[in-house]
Amino acid sequence: MIFLIITALIVAVSVLLLSPQPEKDGAQLLDDYFPIWKVEKDCILAKNGDVTACFRLQLPEIFSLSSKEYTALHQSWIKALQLLPAGAVMHKQDWFRDAVYRGQRPGSDLAAYDFIKESTERFFNERPYLDHECLVFITLPPTAATGGSVAGSAAPARSAAANLIKKSVLNGHQVSEHEAAKNYQLLEETLSKFSGVLSDSGLLELQRLRSDDITGREHSAGILEQYLFLLEKELGEAGGFPTQLRDIVMKPTWQVGSLYPALFTLSDAGHLPATCGPRTNYQPYATDRTRFSVGFAAPLGLLLQVPHLYSQYIKIQDTPQALKRLEAKRKRLRSLSAYSRENSISGRAVSDYLNEAIAENRKPVSAHFNLLTWAPDQKSQKINRGRIITAISQIGAVPYEEKVTAPAIWWAGIAGNALALPENECFDSFLEQASCFLNMESVYRSSKSSFGIRLGDRLSGLPVQVDISDEPMKKGVITNRNKIVVGGSGSGKSMFMNHLLHSYVGGGAHCIVVDVGHSYEGLCRLLKGYYFTYSHERPIAFNPFYVPGYDKGGEGASSHGPYLDTEKKESIKTLLVALWKQGDESFRRSEYVAISSALSGYYAYLDKMNPEGEADIFPCFDSFYEYLESVFVEVLQADGVKDRDFDIHNFLYVLRPYYKGGEFDYLLNARENLDLMQQPFIVFELDNIKDHPILFPVITLIIMEMFISKMRKLKGIRKVIVIEEAWKAIARSGMAEFMKYLYKTVRKYYGEAVTVTQEIDDIISSPIIKEAIINNADCKILLDMKKFQNKFESIQHVMGMTDKGRDLVLSINKANDPTKKYREVYIELGGQLMKVYRFEPSPEQYYAYSTEQTDKLLVEQYTARYGGDIEKGLAALVKDRLMDKSDK
Structure with a gap:
């Protein structure tokens, strides 16, 4: 009771300033007033x-x-x-x-x-x-x-x-x-x-x-003392009651x-x-x-x-x-x-x-x-x-x-x-x-989950941890982790997505991004990821035939176990069939067996030709094509396989453009960025080929098969695939059914599928978005939509939003603090939890994520100045910018 005695004494002394003074010959106990x-x-x-x-x-x-x-x-x-x-x-x-x-x-x-x-x-x-x-x-x-x-x-x-x-x-x-x-x-x-x-x-x-x-306790005031002396809740280790009274x-x-x-x-x-x-x-x-x-x-x-x-x-x-x-x-x-x-x-x-x-x-x-x-x-x-x-x-x-x-x-x-x-x-x-x-509201609270993204409350921007995947899944608020992100041009959509993916990779996730706007180049460099893009000087290249560790005598070598697992084999077969057959062409069982046999023979041939795991014959499409021409043709002849069962000559002729010297010989013969399975952040920038009738379908198929391979092989690791505006081109190229399959299946493998779009009419009119994505995305993220408030009813209907969600979305960025640079974002989980947050990037985040050409050029210049170290470049850029502002 020491605390109460001290409190009573101090308060009583103060109270005496208002109380009648005791008689000189009388006695008065001070704690009588408490x-x-x-x-x-x-x-x-x-x-x-x-x-x-x-x-x-x-x-x-x-x-x-x-x-x-x-x-x-x-x-x-x-x-x-x-x-x-x-x-x-x-x-x-x-x-x-x-x-x-x-x-x-x-x-x-x-x-x-x-x-x-x-x-x-x-x-x-x-x-x-x-x-x-x-x-x-x-x-x-x-x-x-x-x-x-x-x-x-x-x-x-x-x-x-x-x-x-x-x-x-x-x-x-x-x-x-x-x-x-x-x-x-x-x-x-x-x-x-x-x-x-x-x-x-x-x-x-x-x-x-x-x-x-x-x-109260040793270093924290109790509610009685807090009220009497208007104290903070925590006094700190250096605090003590005598210094706080x-x-x-x-x-x-x-x-x-x-x-x-x-x-x-x-x-x-x-x-x-x-x-x-x-x-x-x-x-x-x-x-x-x-x-x-x-x-x-x-x-x-x-x-x-x-x-x-x-x-x-x-x-x-x-x-x-x-x-x-x-x-x-x-x-x-x-x-x-x-x-x-x-x-x-x-x-x-x-x-x-x-x-x-x-x-x-x-x-x-x-x-x-x-x-x-x-x-x-x-x-x-x-x-x-x-x-x-x-x-x-x-x-x-x-x-x-x-x-x-x-x-x-x-x-x-x-x-x-x-x-x-x-x-x-x-x-x-x-x-x-x-x-x-009665006061009915309190401040924003951080999630108790260690995983999530950092956002801010609407009033002050106070950082809060927000879990929009695991915690709501455990509570039964959502049944899948899929997301759809909608925001008009200039709404801060790309900046937010960079932040989300950065947080996810920091939390141990593997993220694959299919983009058509060069929005993730800075982030990819910062995370030391793989960035695949197409240009005439440096065309996009993959190597689906490569098995990690083979050329170094690692886990891929035959002496360390099976060289080609079933998952890898099936993905390559699917790719070869797609390269060979058009969508309307029939595919016979005998052809499937022959291609499967060719792949098994090819990797056995690599084992034989490289007994010590040395890469004398590098696994790629070129060496596979040469194997078909020289070895597999003889195997077919020895087995008596007829052309009507498997036309090897037609197969080689159709695939000839992907062999060295062919029009697309770069596509399947990459010698760098090969270990896609273990790389946590990969960006496929398809802006220059999104309308290409041959390259885009093939590359899309490679990406999808690669993600499914990650999805099934990486046990206990979060897998995320983000499809930006490329989803429209993907749907046109005959991959609509695949997207439906992906959205319905990814949740079973601790995965998330995220679709990002800015065209409102696409949301309203596209059956792919409505059936494959919206119906299977329990997390809806919307950014500034005030440009579309006059036709928001149709968007609300398609997105399945309540009136509460509509009111929150249309309140975004309406009363922002003019002294701060930030955008607001609406997040809805399972149609139950709806909230608007701030996203206020730090200067380093802003320049790392910015899609403005002038900002990207500045980052490139500073990065080059520091020998390609983007972290040092960003730090110097921000420091110079802050000095410029202080001078002004």
Whole structure:
């Protein structure tokens, strides 16, 4: 109890500034002024017999709920509060503290992708944001268990002074052990029902606070000390209670240590808004066609970007007694109505209240709401006051700064002391209306999964970890990891996809990209991946016949096991058949057997000709073609195979263009970038050949077969294939059925298929997109769509989006911070979880991912300046750019 003794002493000293001074010859115990007796069984026991249980409440993330969800959440609060007995108080504290993001530096053993990670941590380091913590206190007076008043004791103080200046709140009466036990039992039963209703909503999570959370630990302040001294949650290893205690002075200026507090209240019925509801419109994100919902009290919560504490009190009244009291008040006002028009108006208001209570069976409550803000100096406090006045005005209320009774209201905010709130600072209401003033939202939260991508929240850009694959799969939100990414030109689609793939490779995934716009060249260089592209000087080249390790006596050599596995053999056969036969030509079983026999014989021939694993005959299409001409023809003749069963001469003639000296002799005879199976990042840039009638189908087939080989062979490794705008050309080349197969099968092999497109008409009209992709992609990612808001209904229908998703998508980039360079992105998982995030790249990320020609040229110049080291080039480029800005 050392903490409570120290706290009581410090507070009592400060309280004496307001209290009557003791007589010179009298003695006065300082801790008599502190209302808390002790903390026991994870409950706060007050000196007047009140018992309080404390919860930490996890609220839904801001900008993530629809109108219907706000209504459902509001109803959950009403149902939970109705379970509290008469006299109980629900005291909710929403703390909003200034905080900064602390970047983490990677270890010394940096991999290629850690350069970007380190630059991002440095970029976001000390990014300011508003941290949120929600606490809920349920307080029961000793009369709650007995159903009456405590014999011989006075009711808790309800004057403006409350128990702030009272030496003793019990007037000599002690609560018996029997009464305390009965009250504790009632509290536990009430809490079980209360927390169960809120948890069953699926939108809230409650965590019961333990004694250490209330009183504090070695390096962290408890909730009592946090409130009294306006402390942060963590004191740090260098912290300690003696250095954190602060003087509390009320006169002539209210100060807590070096902080200047100010208190605004919503306690007068005349100051309240004319109407209230579970939600309200947030105009910055709304459009002419859509409404964007936030909680009714959101302007008093996260949208109020100053450090503050929003306290909400709802006391459950005894319905018969409350109605009897108000009936007496109505009669009194009616009798005095002749002397004042105000009495007449007030009488009618009370009469309306009584009529509604009886007719609608409403639950009468008394409520109080206040905003406490603080600042290190008077100038900053003046700014805070102005913002709070604006926030209160936004909900239609009249701002009122409390001066005289501020100490009593603040004192009642101590956890467990809610019943000390002055009665004249509360207003009569119904549970339905009072619940509208509860703060319903919290900050964005990071995923607990170690895998994912880094994005930011919409308000401050605070980095959060977002898992859009594994975690939602485990929770049953999605049934596959496939994704479709849609964004118009200039929406930041390529920048986002570079970031996603960079994060995936950093998480150990193997990624294959089929692109037609040179969007991943910088990323591929940064990750030291393979970049396949076509030009006349350097045409695109593959080698499907190569087996890794063969030319070095490795695992591919015959002395180390089977040279050609079934998977590899089948993929080569499929390729050869595609090169030989047109889509409308028949393919006989005998031809299939002959090609299979040719491949087996070819690799046996390589074994024979290279007995020590030395690559005298390099495995490629050229050597395979020569084997067919010289050896396999003789094998067929020896076996008596007729031309009608397998026409070897026709086969060789059709494949002749791919042999050396032929038109496409480069295509299947590559001598570099051969180990595709073990390379985690591969880009196939097909922009120059997407309309080529021969090359594009062949290359597409090679890519698909290679990915399927990875998909089936790489056990326990995430496989990702990204098809950018190339999907249109792929569909035209007869690969539509293959894409359907891929999207339906990839999930079984720990894989993901991602399609990226910017043509909205393609989404609406293409059956391939609709049947093969959208129906099998549980993750939908959309970027800026405001160019298409007038025809978004058709997109919404095809994408299977709800109205909530539509409202979120059309809010993208509508109210961005002009001081920051970022784009927003909408992510939907399984039609259940929908949210908009920021993607704000660091300068190094921006230049590494940028598709702007001027930026790419700069990166190339700086990379060449540092001997081809792109990391050093990017670091120098960013440094020079920052220096240029500082000079300006």
